[in-house]
Amino acid sequence: MSAPAAGPPERDPPPSAPVEDYLKAVYECELRSGSAATSDLAAALQVAPASVTGMVRRLASQGYLDHVPYRGVQLTPRGRAVALRTIRRHRVLESYLTAVLGVPWDRVHEEAERLEHAASDDLVERMAAALGHPRTDPHGAPIPTAEGTIAERTLGSLADLAPGATARVVMVSDRNPALLRYVAEIGLHPGTEVMLVARAPFGGPLTLRIGDRDTQVGPTLAAQLRVEDSAERAGAVECAAARPADGTTAPTGTP
Amino acid sequence: MSAPAAGPPERDPPPSAPVEDYLKAVYECELRSGSAATSDLAAALQVAPASVTGMVRRLASQGYLDHVPYRGVQLTPRGRAVALRTIRRHRVLESYLTAVLGVPWDRVHEEAERLEHAASDDLVERMAAALGHPRTDPHGAPIPTAEGTIAERTLGSLADLAPGATARVVMVSDRNPALLRYVAEIGLHPGTEVMLVARAPFGGPLTLRIGDRDTQVGPTLAAQLRVEDSAERAGAVECAAARPADGTTAPTGTP
DNA sequence: TCCCAGAATTAGGCGACCCTAAAAGCCCCC
């Protein structure tokens, strides 16, 4: 009651939609490359680099980011909390819209991208509960908990797989609807087992065995397909034929 | 291909959330009092009157409104289409969130108020389909069709009912969550038959018979309760006792 | 008819986000 300069009870306004988008983008850049450069963010957010600099300054002044000029940014715990909360909303929404309302796989991302800024926590938790608290979204990406923890896994790219090796597709890291549609069309849903049959030299197409069918895909597409971590994959290579199904259920590691 | 000045194929950007809110407010003001004054809109939107003037000018220049300075505004067909589309989204969302996800009656409005600007038409139609294309929202308000027609009915206020008369509550025209909670608590859900037992003089409380219980409510609350149109009500008065249930099902006229 | 209270509009500003162009900094390669 008399504390003069200590923790003031002032509560700043909730983060705006652009703020949530920036923090989400920083989180994803950090995850991918360990750090987030201005140009990475500009590309991810489809915004001019100068705009990123301005917003980053503001976010840093509000305690969401640490910014070392010319050196990129890092999330503070406060910023990470907002990012994970936003990602949870996004992925729960994607799961719900797909599973309950039948929104197609390749269109659900853009829908969730807008709704994630408008849905209340209460609503998101109701959706999660209706689905039995799923651990991954329909693209195979892990859903952070309401408490802000996430089971991130280091994933490899299908493009890096050794010929003859088998791996489980975990997710597709591209948002392009046409690409998503095509990936679904050739049967590469999250959780699918796929074997790299052959790789043509000089950036030529990769031959994949999906189920009992062989399909050829370009290296660009293959690079977008995230598969289980290379360590696990190395194991998978050795006993690929001997291990037809170890955990064919959920694409994410269930405990 | 050579038309020099005819209909240019330029498509302007989709209306922003504030624009949708303004047009919705104009629609509701027109419905209530036949016209929309600057001060009405300012009150409805919780915004300074000067802000309304500015926005109204912009909306008029974009063809959403007709504005006669110092005389108020009117929706153009284009503006009405946006308003009805927004109201449809809002009411379908309210219906879905209440019926499927169990969002409480008194909290669903604010949730829909945000989601209505973010949900795609496709999503809203999926929700409507999942519910079997409802005609009214949980507050009893009619839902416009996807084509933009609405079955508006002129509703009276419970406060204007003659003592002894019976009417069916159609909706509550107040967004105050505490009021909505109280109204639900005393059993006044949309569709409920209610009889005005007595009215204390000089702005005193009204005694209502709801089911087999009498409840007293203040005139302010009673004024918020919309009941079937007075013409129908007049009829209802005369054969109130003789007509226990004519269409006890849906509060809106089902064909 | 005149006047005045209340409603509406104009004037002048502010913050959030975005842009282009120009300047500055960083780093690798010669």
Place this chain on the structure above:
DNA sequence: GGGGGCTTTTAGGGTCGCCTAATTCTGGGA
């Protein structure tokens, strides 16, 4: 060790939506 190329930041604007204060208009009553 000095450039040159790419990245980042600064400088200077623009739009949208909102605000307060000052001004103008409208309409009803004396």
